[in-house]
Amino acid sequence: MTELLRFGVLGGLLGLDGTAVGQFMMSRPLVAGWLSGWAAGAPGLGITIGAILELFLLVSFPTGGARFPEGSTAAVVAVGVAVPFDGSGAVAASVAMGLVWGEVGGWSVTMQRRVNSRLVPTGVASRTGSLGRAHLLAIVTDFLRGAVVSMVGVALGRAGLGVVDARWPVDPSVSTGVLYVGAAVSLGILLHDLGGFRRRRILFVLGLAFGIVGARFL
Amino acid sequence: MSHDTRPRGGFGMLMRSLLIQGAWNYRTMLGSGFAFALLPALKRLYGNDPNALARAIERHSEHFNAHPYLAPIALGAIARLESDQVDVETIRRFRTAVRGPLGGLGDTLVWATWLPLVAVCSLVLYWFGVPGWGVVLAFVLVYNVGHLGLRVWGLWLGLDAGRDVGARLTAVDLGSWARRLQGPLVIGLGVLCGAVLSAPGGLSSIGPAWSALAAVAFVLGLVGGHRAWRPAAMATVGAIAFIGLWGILS
Numbered sequence: 001m002t003e004l005l006r007f008g009v010l011g012g013l014l015g016l017d018g019t020a021v022g023q024f025m026m027s028r029p030l031v032a033g034w035l036s037g038w039a040a041g042a043p044g045l046g047i048t049i050g051a052i053l054e055l056f057l058l059v060s061f062p063t064g065g066a067r068f069p070e071g072s073t074a075a076v077v078a079v080g081v082a083v084p085f086d087g088s089g090a091v092a093a094s095v096a097m098g099l100v101w102g103e104v105g106g107w108s109v110t111m112q113r114r115v116n117s118r119l120v121p122t123g124v125a126s127r128t129g130s131l132g133r134a135h136l137l138a139i140v141t142d143f144l145r146g147a148v149v150s151m152v153g154v155a156l157g158r159a160g161l162g163v164v165d166a167r168w169p170v171d172p173s174v175s176t177g178v179l180y181v182g183a184a185v186s187l188g189i190l191l192h193d194l195g196g197f198r199r200r201r202i203l204f205v206l207g208l209a210f211g212i213v214g215a216r217f218l
Numbered sequence: 219m220s221h222d223t224r225p226r227g228g229f230g231m232l233m234r235s236l237l238i239q240g241a242w243n244y245r246t247m248l249g250s251g252f253a254f255a256l257l258p259a260l261k262r263l264y265g266n267d268p269n270a271l272a273r274a275i276e277r278h279s280e281h282f283n284a285h286p287y288l289a290p291i292a293l294g295a296i297a298r299l300e301s302d303q304v305d306v307e308t309i310r311r312f313r314t315a316v317r318g319p320l321g322g323l324g325d326t327l328v329w330a331t332w333l334p335l336v337a338v339c340s341l342v343l344y345w346f347g348v349p350g351w352g353v354v355l356a357f358v359l360v361y362n363v364g365h366l367g368l369r370v371w372g373l374w375l376g377l378d379a380g381r382d383v384g385a386r387l388t389a390v391d392l393g394s395w396a397r398r399l400q401g402p403l404v405i406g407l408g409v410l411c412g413a414v415l416s417a418p419g420g421l422s423s424i425g426p427a428w429s430a431l432a433a434v435a436f437v438l439g440l441v442g443g444h445r446a447w448r449p450a451a452m453a454t455v456g457a458i459a460f461i462g463l464w465g466i467l468s
Contacts, residue, residue, distance in 0.1 A: 019239060019242065020237070020239050020240045020241075020242065021236065021237055021239075021240060022236045022237075023239070023286055023287075023365070024358070024361075024362055024365065025333065025357075025358070025361050025362075025365070026358065028333075028337060028357070030337065030340055030341070030344075030353065030354065030357060031354050031357060031358060034350050034351070034353070034354045035354075037350075043350050043351065044350060046350070047344065047350030047353065047354070051341060051344045051345075051353075054337060054340075054341060055341065055414070056451060056454075058334055058337060058338070059334075059444065059447060060447070061325075061329035061330070061333060062329070063325055063329055069451075089458075089461065089462065089465070092458050092461075093458055093462060095458075096454065096455045096458035096459065099451050099454065099455050100455055113242055113243050113244055114243070114244060116241045116242060116243035117243040117244050117245040117246075119241060119243075120241050120243055120245070120246060120249075120250040120279070121250070121279070122279070131250060131253055131254055131257070131275060131279065132254065132257075134241060134250065135237065135240045135241050135250065135251070135254050136240075138240055138241035138243075139237070139240045139241075142240075163466065164462040164463075164465055164466060167465035167466055167468075168461070168462070168465050169461065169464050169465040169468055170461055173423075173424045173425075174424075174461075175458065175461065176419075176424065177421070177424045177425070177428040177431075178454060178457045178458060178461075179454065179458075180414060180420075180421050180424075180428065180432055181428065181431045181432045181435045181454070182435065182450055182451060182453065182454030182457075183414075183454075184414075184432040184433070184435035184436040184439065185435045185436070185438055185439035185442075185446050185447065185450035185451075186439060186447065186450070187407065187410070187411055187414075187436055187439065188435065188436040188437060188438060188439020188440035188441075188442075188446070189439040189440070189442075189443055189444055189446060189447055190334060190338075190407055190439075191404070191407055191436075191439075191440055192439060192440050192441070192442075192443045193330060193443070193444075194400055194403060194404050194407070195400070195404075196440065197440055200404045203401055203404040203405050203408065204404050204405075204407065204408040204411075205408065206405060206408060207404065207405040207406065207407060207408020207409040207410075207411075207412065208408040208409070208411055208412040209408075209412065210405075210408070210409050210412065211342070211345075211408060211409035211410060211411060211412020211413040211414075211415070211416070212412035212413075212415060212416045213412075213416075214346060214409065214412070214413065215345055215346060215412060215413040215415075215416045215417035215418075215420065216416050216417075218346055218347075
């Protein structure tokens, strides 16, 4: 229960960073994953999961009123789910849970913003004190939203992974392969956003060559 | 606004601008957050007249939207207009005029360029074997130098330029900064793809079939753009769920 609460607090704080407070991008999966792993005593697992989720969510940003998967919830839940398990499918299954729960987090942000519409004062009510109180209340409820969504996600994910972990039928490399293939779509989307392959082919291929050589020999 | 009074109100607005999205909602969007962040300046101007202060808060709580990092430009400019005692209707028109450009410009510069650039470079560090804490530290430090720099510069620009902020922004041409950063981002993306492909534990170590599948998936994203994201994520989840179910049933 204490561990669940820890992930809840982390999910609440990082969720705030993503939408309401600061936006220092501590809520990006890469950072949130490592922080969650560090909080649970497994920073290596945290950064592994965070890096995979970051690949998926490279093209997902908190733009205005758009509905987007919540990267912090995805990472906190994925790491929280994976920590107690060491089976061959633990990372893949927890990343999948993170992707699903990131969408749940995104939906909860939309709901929170609807609630905020009622919290913010209008007309003559918008005086100094009531404006500050409404702002604080919106931030506190947003924290609670992130905390509850993260705790429920971790609890459900652990229950689910507890059933399949020991019976995972394939090699870890196959599970990882599935994740990389899914994440490759996001990398393609990013190049699409930057003008497409035809327009950017020289720079992209140069980078690709350096990446292939660099990752092997550096 | 006289120069000797600018820093105190400015610092308060800068700190509060970090909470500008605290009560983001579908009715006024950033409106109430904007008034909340502007309060230090408004209190300095109308502190002795509670009714005038309330009316100013009410005016600035109206619908407004901008990129959160560029909102300080509008905050500074409007604080300057209020302090210059520009009429209410002009300030309202100014607010309406700046919200679109500050939103679009911020999305292009920050969300579509700066954030992916720093994230891609950090992922490259990870794939090149830099320890996790180093990757995270590099991401947080580099990203926030740009982030906080933009907020501080924007507020200073707004306070300094007032109603001329549009002309000053045109002269700076933030859009060209986004275009300049796109080249390094494309190179970084290429390096990342190469690293995921060939690093120890990457796709090539799993087998050539997985590399080929990933190449097909990359092309799907390249052709389909953002429409391809959700189906791809759900297909990944579906494939993992299928493997899990297969394990339970077999």
